[in-house]
């Protein structure tokens with residue numbers, strides 16, 4: 001059971017005493033007025049279950065308590081669920097069907113099986129590559145439904161596991177908000193030269209960094225969309241941290257889908273047709289562990305020669321970005 005997130009690591013609650021201490025610590029994050037009520041509630045619940053001996057039942061009580069605690073903490077912090085979307089925790093609390101979690105998961109099934117981007121071939125294939133086999137279908141020509149689909153590149157192991165741990169911890173040091181983006185923070189100054197050394201990125205000038213935190217317990221996902229084309233330029237660059245997932249490309253509900261693997265520590269670059277002619281999504285079922293996505297964006301060409309564009313380029317290159325949350329709370 002993952003509750004305390006710190007970088008890629010997670011803490012597991014194994015017994016009632018750990019749970020009890022964990023819950024009392026969580027109470028300290030609630031508004032002062034709510035603390036006495038919840039502390040009391042936790043103590044009473046702990047005492048009332050103290051004679052429980054069945055390990056399955058104990059596990060059940062722990063799981064339920066963690067889920068409830070998540071909900072209380074999340075609500076007091078202002079839940080990010082809005083509009084017609086609800087996370088898994090809100091679905092459970094409001095007894096909504098889970099499909100409310102994602103429009104993507106309720107899309108009609110495509111007529112054809114999904115196609116797969118193969119990192120080794122750097123091309124779309126009819127079948128994923130089997131590590132052990134000589135799979136003729138995999139090596140066959142690029143499927144016609146994806147012909148002309150250029151603009152996908154995945155670079156494995158852009159960073160090593162130690163760098164990943166440091167980066168994820170740095171990201172978690174700053175407050176998270178339901179939506180967060182900003183200029184490049186200091187921890188990117190060392191990584192940017194490495195990024196620009198990747199094929200096709202020598203002239204990439206990022207002016208925006210967006211960190212997204214996907215937690216499977218919440219049903220985290222991103223629905224099919226095309227990133228804004230007015231402000232953002234051709235290349236969308238994403239560094240994947242903490243767990244493997246896939247990006248799903250589609251053109252309309254029911255159309256062929258293309259699954260692009262995004263292993264942890266890899267970099268994905270979407271550009272050209274893959275960026276402009278296809279929608280991309282991360283489906284809830286593809287989020288199997290906590291995942292941090294760090295997306296860097298460049299300006300659309302029309303902006304480059306404008307005063308505002310030049311100011312944004314300068315700000316992006318300064319590595320003094322603070323998160324939107326810090327800005328709002330008056331932090332530096």
Ligand SMILES: O=C(O)CCC(=O)C(=O)O
Nearest residue numbers: 212222227238282293295
């Ligand atoms: O999580 C990802 O890899 C995709 C995020 C995305 O598409 C976006 O932020 O626009």
Ligand SMILES: [Fe+2]
Nearest residue numbers: 225226227280
């Ligand atoms: Fe996107």
